[in-house]
Amino acid sequence: MRDDRSGGDWLDRLPEAARLYLNGRRPDEVECVIADLPGIARGKAVPGTKFARQDRFHLPDSIFYQTITGGYAETGAQWTEPDMILTPDMETASAAPWAEDPTLQVIHDAHDREGRPVPMAPRNVLKRVVAAYAADGLTPIVAPEMEFYLVARNTDPARSIEPMMGRSGRPAAARQSYSMSAVDEYGPVIDDIYDFAEAQGFEIDGITQEGGAGQVEINLRHGEPVKLADEIFYFKRLIREAAVRHDCFATFMAKPIEGEPGSAMHVHHSVLDAPGVNIFSDGEEETPAFRHFVAGMQNHLPAAIAMLAPYVNSYRRYTRDFSAPINLEWGYDNRTTGIRVPVAPPEARRVENRLAGMDCNPYLGIAASLACGLLGLREGRDPTPPLETDAYDAEEAIPRGLFAALDALKADAPFRDLMGERFCAIYEAVKTAEYDEFLQVISPWEREHLLVSV
Structure with a gap:
């Protein structure tokens, strides 16, 4: 504007x-x-x-x-x-x-120069999707969760990333989910994050220790998608600045440390009608719109994966070993599924997309996720039955690499139309160029196992 x-x-x-x-x-x-x-x-x-x-x-x-x-x-x-x-x-x-x-x-x-939104600009892509909801008389609401690692300073790409040193003089420990003492180990960084966020007018809903060594999660209050994407865009910078002040790095890589969990950007979605009522609930009951939204996620998330997992490193996160989703099953309060319905009162009924990595562009990640749900509302299809067991026992059902994800994006015409064809074409070209650059790098694994053995 x-x-x-x-x-x-x-x-x-x-x-x-x-x-x-x-x-x-x-x-x-x-x-x-x-x-x-x-x-x-x-x-x-x-x-x-x-x-x-x-x-x-x-x-x-x-x-x-x-x-x-x-x-x-x-x-x-x-x-x-x-x-x-x-x-x-x-x-x-x-x-x-x-x-x-x-x-x-x-x-x-x-x-x-003619005043038209530049179609490749990520903020414009998100605005385009939000406008599509508005055209249907709907208002999407999102609540993102940000996971990231605080790690030791690393200026040598050949050296493995290590956890940061805590105030006790010991490296941050893994497997300490929700531990208050673990958070206290890097309390000075957290204090600066709070101070910077307050100065910028951002409201943090909570900070917790996640399962990885030095892994932190910040939850933001629900709100309008563009505003929340702006905040995540700003948050990534302020968190990096807070970390550097204390001789460590903040990284938003999806899988920065071998043997540790990856970092996700879980996104919770609800949708309001014109009077401001959650369309997922009719009194205590779920509505057909709720089921259609979940079905849209299941049917179109494969095309969105290229934006939710934008780098070769992103696909290292999708594994049975570290609580990251491997398929498109959905369930009630089931953290093994890619699509989860959290416990909530009817007015706050929502759908959580657990597939997005924290390395995604927040504008594009939220836009792609919302686009899947809107297509579901328009198509009116029903999802599979909710899964009540361990989703890791089911077959993998998401692209496992960047090229496969780009193929899924190319094949989904309704999703491409909603996101913008010009944007999708440019995005594919950029991601293909990045992958070609990656293929020029010979990894330590290749040198160790192939050099004299093949």
Whole structure:
């Protein structure tokens, strides 16, 4: 959206948390940011005085053709690198509390010169899916959970990632789910996460120790999808900044440490009708819409996996050994299934997608998950019976590698149409280029087992 900052002092119209952070000061710098396909912040830092005078800036659309390693995908597009017009969404104005001088961050929206949303921009993809719900008279609500590891500083890619050193002088321990003493081991990092989140106006619903060594989960309160995706985008940065302050790294890799659980971004979904009533409940009973939503997840999540598990490392998480889903079974309060229905009162009845990894772009992960549910509502099909046993005893039923996931994406025309055909084509090209780069790297496993044995 275009922000009109003419007349008066634009600082007076900032969100309350940003105004409290500035406390009467004028920002020394404003970071104008947009998420690329991996979810990395791209943009420009400008003096606060310049930002007050501008209502847009420009970046080439080629940032969406770039791989995670800095290469570029072959898209068949003419390489003139046209500029996008980026306009600030001032509702996203937020503190950068780790900066030495007063600094704000502002997320921008991307349009072309004719004012049309740039289809490859992840925030626009999510807005497209939310708009499709609105066209059907519906409002989606999501609640994400973020898992990540706090690890020892690692500047050598050849060295294995290790747990961070706790305040006791001992490495963080594994198999300590929900342990308060385990969280206390890295309490100073958690304290900074809380402080940074408060300065940015974010409400944390809870922080817990997960099963991995140094693995933490942060739950966010439910809300509007674009707003929650913005918060996760910001949260990844603030968590990294908090970790660096204490001589460790935060990593959102899906599977960073051998022999330890992976990190997920579980997403809880509910849907409201025009009066604001949860369409999954009719009094105490489940509705047909609830069953259709679950069926949409089962039928279309294979196409979404390429966005929920975007890297070769992502597929290391899908294993029977570490409580990550391996199929599309669903069940009530069953954490072995890929689709879980948590215990909740009827007004809060919701569906949890447990397939997304924390390495996914939050805009794309939430958009893809919501798209599956909406297609289910439109198609009106029923799911399989709920599973009451161990889902790990059932057959694997999700793509187990990036190429297989891209094949599933290519085959699902309704999903592609909802996400945007142009976006899907660019996404496939970027992911194929990343995989080709990966294949050029010879791993220690290959050298150990193949060098003199084959």
